[in-house]
Amino acid sequence: MLRTTLVALAIALCASMPMSGAALAGPLSITSADPVAIVTIPDAWPNSKVSRGIEFKTPDDEIYVWFELIAPGEMDAVQKEHDSYFEKEGVKITGASETTKQEVNGRAWSFTELKATSKDGPSIIRYIAINPNVAGKIILMTYWASEDGHKKYDAAMKKIFDSIAFK
Numbered sequence: 001m002l003r004t005t006l007v008a009l010a011i012a013l014c015a016s017m018p019m020s021g022a023a024l025a026g027p028l029s030i031t032s033a034d035p036v037a038i039v040t041i042p043d044a045w046p047n048s049k050v051s052r053g054i055e056f057k058t059p060d061d062e063i064y065v066w067f068e069l070i071a072p073g074e075m076d077a078v079q080k081e082h083d084s085y086f087e088k089e090g091v092k093i094t095g096a097s098e099t100t101k102q103e104v105n106g107r108a109w110s111f112t113e114l115k116a117t118s119k120d121g122p123s124i125i126r127y128i129a130i131n132p133n134v135a136g137k138i139i140l141m142t143y144w145a146s147e148d149g150h151k152k153y154d155a156a157m158k159k160i161f162d163s164i165a166f167k
Contacts, residue, residue, distance in 0.1 A: 031053050038163075039163055041056050052069055052078075053067045053069055062149025063143070063146075064144045067140075068142075069137055069139055078140060090119045092116060093115070094116055097114075107166070111126065111127075112126065121146065121147070124144070125143065128142075133166065
């Protein structure tokens, strides 16, 4: 069901093509091969490149975030990779919200939040699809947090969202 929702979301986004507290690190390009956007994260948060973008986490491992630039046709494959990763990490999805859409700074964004549990307790998984206004591409942000981490780093995550800049 979620996979179908995400695929529909990706197609809809592409069809519709016409963000103080923690110190922030220098801007990171979401992808080096196709730099459609940059994001700035706190200095102390470890980060690395992944095949379709970047990943970073809080120093205490309470939040993991991935930004990936994908084509709508890759959504099923990406979702399967995420499902496999979460299963390996002992995360069990316990429920999903409906996907909501809104315009943020002139771009279409879509939000899907899943309730989950892990060995450490309740978790939150969010998929945020962002239309970068680049034909045939969407930015998929995946957010995985403990409930405590979600509360603890709320202000830092807001700064990260506010830092997203499109090229």
